[in-house]
Amino acid sequence: MLNSVSMDSIYQSTYDAKKDREIKKELDKEAFLELLVTELQNQDPTQPMENKDLVAQLSQLSSTEQITNMSQAIQEMVNSQMSLNKLQAASLIGKTVVVNDNTIDLQSGVAEGLNYGLDNGSQVYLEIYDSKGQVVYTEDLGVQEAGLHSYVWSGRNNDGTMMPDGEYLYGIYTVENGQMVANTGVKSGTVEAVKFLDNELYLLINGEMYPYSVVNEIST
Structure with a gap:
């Protein structure tokens, strides 16, 4: 047990020893050991720390060191994995990839072609939306077989009016068990560059950045 004079000495010694150290939120193993040594040096000789108390504090020191290690x-594993990921990502440059993408660009009244895949043959419906999410065009594309399909939008709405240039979204819907099911559109292109943003991999394809999570096919 420590007397009041010894406690004052401990606090003063600890403060003097740590005032030049960087302030940390958690007690690291060096600071823990320093505090323990200071406590032992300033303990009351007539009432020294019992063995069980010393063992308990040493156990805490061991746990602190293990957690730090x-x-x-x-962290070393994370850094190593990040380096490996970057090397693997660089190998994608120049390869052809297929990504999920349901956008259409309309420029000078000409819309780029859209592509979509069907797992099963079905009745297919198309809807095109403006930037506000409003439906501007719908079409029944009829019954189509499973596989990859293409379509070119005229750029006009349901009234036949030419829509302004810009980016539009489209939805491909099939009928399965009496329910309308949305299908994902796709685009293909060559990987021009790779980039990590917030530890997530992005690919530059046809001048646009895509997260790696939307890639569904890679070929040479």
Whole structure:
């Protein structure tokens, strides 16, 4: 047990030893050991720390050191994996990929072609939306077989009026068990560059950035 004079000495010694150290939110193993040594040096000789108390504090020191070492090991693994990911990502440059994309660009009254795949033959319906999510065009594309299909929009709405240039969204819907099911549109292109943003991989394809998560096919 420590007397009041010894406690004052401990606080003063600890403050003097740590005032030049960087302030940390958690007690690291060096600070923990320093505090323990200071406590032992200033304990009351007539009432020294009992063995069980010393063992308990040493156990805390061991746990603190293990946690620190584990954190360092995990960080090293993360850094190593990130380096490996970047090397693997660089190998994608020049390869042809297919990405999920339901956008259409309309420029000078000409819309780019859209592509979509069907897992099964079905009745197919098309809807095109403006930037506000409003439906501007619908069409019944009839019954189509499974596989990859293409379509070119005229750029006109349901009234036959030419729509302004810009980016539009489209939806491909099939009928399955009496329910309308949305299908994903796709685009293909060559990977021109790769980039990591917030630890997520992005690919530059046809001048547009796509997250790697939307890639569904890669070929040479």
